Amino acid sequence: xxxxxxxxxxxxxxxxxxxxxxxxxxxxxxxxxxxxxxxxxxxxxxxxxxxxxxxxxxxxxxxxxxxxxxxxxxxxxxxxxxxxxxxxxxxxxxxxxxxxxxxxxxxxxxxxxxxxxxxxxxxxxxxxxxxxxxxxxxxxxxxxxxxxxxxxxxxxxxxxxxxxxxxxxxxxxxxxxxxxxxxxxxx
Ligand code: HEM
Ligand code: HEM
Numbered sequence: 001x002x003x004x005x006x007x008x009x010x011x012x013x014x015x016x017x018x019x020x021x022x023x024x025x026x027x028x029x030x031x032x033x034x035x036x037x038x039x040x041x042x043x044x045x046x047x048x049x050x051x052x053x054x055x056x057x058x059x060x061x062x063x064x065x066x067x068x069x070x071x072x073x074x075x076x077x078x079x080x081x082x083x084x085x086x087x088x089x090x091x092x093x094x095x096x097x098x099x100x101x102x103x104x105x106x107x108x109x110x111x112x113x114x115x116x117x118x119x120x121x122x123x124x125x126x127x128x129x130x131x132x133x134x135x136x137x138x139x140x141x142x143x144x145x146x147x148x149x150x151x152x153x154x155x156x157x158x159x160x161x162x163x164x165x166x167x168x169x170x171x172x173x174x175x176x177x178x179x180x181x182x183x184x185x186x187x
Contacts, residue, residue: 005074008180009173014073017066018174021059021100022152028055029149034142037135041116050119053107057120060104063097079168079182089170092155099148106144110137 005011010018031052033040040049078086111118114134117125128134162170169180 056104063100106141110134
């Protein structure tokens with residue numbers, strides 16, 4: 001299979017972007033810390049915050065590269081399904097893309113204008129800049145992060161439902177090596 005997709009399968013690059021992003025988002029979520037600033041920015045939590053911010057920043061960079069690649073890639077056609085289901089699936093994908101942008105963006109802007117520097121990969125810090133509206137934005141970031149995890153969970157459950165019950169190629173076109181249950185072919 002080539003880097004680009006076909007009518008029935010995402011390409012290797014789109015699959016790699018998808019699964020790497022899912023993994024990094026999951027780890028960023030698991031190591032996230034909210035609560036009062038004394039806790040979030042405490043010395044004890046500094047290594048975890050650095051990891052959280054670096055993973056989140058990587059997710060943001062991956063999103064930009066992924067969307068540029070998507071312009072040139074062949075996106076598979078949806079297998080036969082009711083129109084409402086196809087609309088719901090497209091809406092979920094674009095909502096996930098929007099959240100992949102909004103979650104790191106609100107965090108970075110909120111942190112910088114909430115009086116804290118953003119540190120990425122331990123390479124040094126950017127900011128902070130003066131502003132009073134950063135802290136509420138950082139809280140919105142946490143809520144959007146929760147929403148993204150719920151939506152991703154629903155999205156994953158839908159993909160598994162398609163594979164197990166509808167027996168169409170929805171999951172197999174994104175998961176390398178998984179055979180398409182509607183044709184019996186792998187790849
Ligand atoms: C996909 C990426 C990310 C996800 C899923 C995510 C998720 C979350 C969640 C769920 C919380 C709230 C935790 C809680 O209330 O217990 C949080 C807090 C936080 N995140 Fe992220 N985050 C991401 C990226 C980033 C980035 C790029 C930064 C860099 C600035 C960042 C900085 C923060 C900070 C500073 C807080 C504490 C906010 C506060 O309550 O003041 N996050 N994150
Ligand atoms: C944080 C976690 C995740 C995010 C942010 C996410 C996001 C996305 C996005 C934006 C797309 C659209 C791709 C495109 O057409 O450009 C997509 C497709 C897909 N995702 Fe996820 N995903 C996540 C986790 C998962 C998991 C855990 C599964 C499976 C168990 C999964 C299964 C799929 C499948 C099968 C497709 C292709 C659907 C289709 O062609 O209709 N995703 N995902």
